[in-house]
Amino acid sequence: MTLRLGDIAPDFTQQSTIGEIRFHEWAGPHWVVLFSHPADFTPVCTTELGKTAKLAGEFARRNVKPLAVSVDPLESHQQWIQDINDTQSTTVNFPILADADRKVAELYDMIHPNSLANATVRSVFIIDPEKKIRLTLTYPASTGRNFTEILRVIDSLQLTDSHKVATPADWQEGDEVVIVPSLQDPEEIARRFPQGYRAIRPYLRLTPQPNRQ
Template sequence: MTLRLGDTAPNFEQQSSEGKIHFYDYLGDSWGVLFSHPADFTPVCTTELGLTAKLKDEFAKRNVKVLALSVDDVDSHERWIEDINETQGTSVNFPILADSDRKVSDLYGMIHPNANDTLTVRSVFVIDPAKKVRL
């Protein structure tokens, strides 16, 4: 599925590091940033999620909720969060979706057709309070 600016962001339910996420309920009337990373425990992804956690106050000032995603499972995410917190001097304060069934990845086109089909490519979606894709 190809999402374009102005399209309605697909709703979903998926397990995460913080339990089951009902996407629209999670966002409520907030803006949302949904982003994917290729795999847990990779150096670049670790610093990206660490920096995102450090920006919590900036996101909160702008009424933005963050949600990360990879095809790794919840157990991997939970171990990785401990690693991020320790190595990045922060506390991951947003859920990481466990998309091992690729349900959300497929909805949002996060698996590149010419790349490894078991990893999500780096993707970012900015979603407004009306659930429209803005970036």
């Protein structure tokens, strides 16, 4: 099954380190970062889950719930969490799905046989409160994810959902943003962007980030 941007994220029921999760019900009115791991007790995965735990405040501030996936069983997850907490000096505070039957991995196409025959690759799905998939990323097993980038994308999505703007290359919170080309009415532009804008080209108009007055 190929999942594309804008698709409804498939619902599922699966066991996790906090008990059974009915995905859509568990997600509720929140954004979700669903991300998979090749295996428990692996070095890169250990650093990634530790980083996710340390970013709990950043995720909460953005109304985001992290949810990890591994095809290893629940008992293995529980033992691994102790290692993560110890080696990464943190406390894992989000659920890890025990996807031993690969239900979720197959539903979200997380197993790529030409890369890893029996384990999930490092997939990332950002899912909005309407359960729509807003971003997909796939990393090779050898490369740990950039969580700064994941947070940056969430910031961009939440900003551009609320204002008629897009974010340019390498945009960071507080930088100028792009007024979308479809917005042409001068009165609406003045109302939406009271700080004004600068037109580098008719189609390239930069304005201060509108939710940072």
